[in-house]
Amino acid sequence: QAVVTQEPSLTVSPGGTVTLTCGSSTGAVTSGHHPYWFQQKPGQAPRTLIYQTSNKQSWTPARFSGSLLGGKAALTLSGAQPEDEAEYYCLLSYSGGRVFGGGTKLNVL
Amino acid sequence: EVQLVESGGGLVQPGGSLRLSCAGSGFTFSSYWMSWVRQAPGKGLEWVARIKEDGGEKYYVDSVKGRFSISRDNAKNSLYLQMDSLRAEDTAVYYCARDYPGYWGQGTLVTVSS
Numbered sequence: 241q242a243v244v245t246q247e248p249s250l251t252v253s254p255g256g257t258v259t260l261t262c263g264s265s266t267g268a269v270t271s272g273h274h275p276y277w278f279q280q281k282p283g284q285a286p287r288t289l290i291y292q293t294s295n296k297q298s299w300t301p302a303r304f305s306g307s308l309l310g311g312k313a314a315l316t317l318s319g320a321q322p323e324d325e326a327e328y329y330c331l332l333s334y335s336g337g338r339v340f341g342g343g344t345k346l347n348v349l
Numbered sequence: 350e351v352q353l354v355e356s357g358g359g360l361v362q363p364g365g366s367l368r369l370s371c372a373g374s375g376f377t378f379s380s381y382w383m384s385w386v387r388q389a390p391g392k393g394l395e396w397v398a399r400i401k402e403d404g405g406e407k408y409y410v411d412s413v414k415g416r417f418s419i420s421r422d423n424a425k426n427s428l429y430l431q432m433d434s435l436r437a438e439d440t441a442v443y444y445c446a447r448d449y450p451g452y453w454g455q456g457t458l459v460t461v462s463s
Contacts, residue, residue: 288451
C-alpha cells in the first residue's frame with residue numbers, strides 16, 4: 241500500500257502563516273486522491289477540517305484552507321492562534337482504500 | 350446533528366475475538382460510505398476498513414485482511430467491525446467515521462493482552 245508523508249513537526253509564531261504538506265509515494269497528489277485534513281488535540285477524537293482538497297467543515301475556522309501545491313496536498317494556516325497547536329493528519333484515497341499520513345505536530349510559539 | 354457512538358471495546362486475550370458496533374443518528378445512514386479508523390497508544394491514525402452504502406464493496410488495510418470484517422445493518426443504522434485472531438498490535442482506540450464530509454465518533458478502546 242502507498243505511503244503518505246507529512247512533516248513530523250512545524251513551528252509557527254502566533255499570527256503567522258504556515259503550510260503543512262501531504263505527499264504520496266505513488267506520485268503527485270491530485271484531486272482524485274480526495275485529500276482530507278484532520279486536527280487532533282491530546283485526549284480528543286480527531287475532527288475534520290478539510291474534505292476533498294479544499295472544502296471546509298461547518299466548524300472549520302476561516303484561517304484554515306486546503307489546496308494542491310507542487311504535487312502535494314496542502315493545508316495552510318493564516319493567522320495562527322494558540323489553540324491551533326495540535327496534531328494534523330492528512331488522508332488520501334487509493335482505489336477504494338485509504339491511507340493516513342504520519343501526522344504533523346504543529347507548535348504555535 | 351450527526352452522531353456516531355461506538356461500543357464493544359474491552360480487554361481480550363491474544364487470538365481472541367471482539368465485535369465493535371457503531372450507532373449512527375442525525376443523518377440517512379444508508380446514504381454514506383462508513384469507515385473504521387484506529388489509533389494505537391501514542392501513535393498516529395490508521396485507516397482500517399470502509400464499506401459502501403449498500404455493503405456491496407469493502408476495503409481493508411493489509412494488516413487486518415483475513416482477520417477483520419466490516420459490515421453494516423442499514424435498518425438499524427449500525428456499522429460493525431468483527432475482529433478475529435486479535436494480536437497485541439491491534440491494541441488501539443477504534444473510531445467509527447462517516448466518510449463524507451468527515452464525521453467521527455468518540456472511539457472505543459480495544460486492548461489485546463494476556
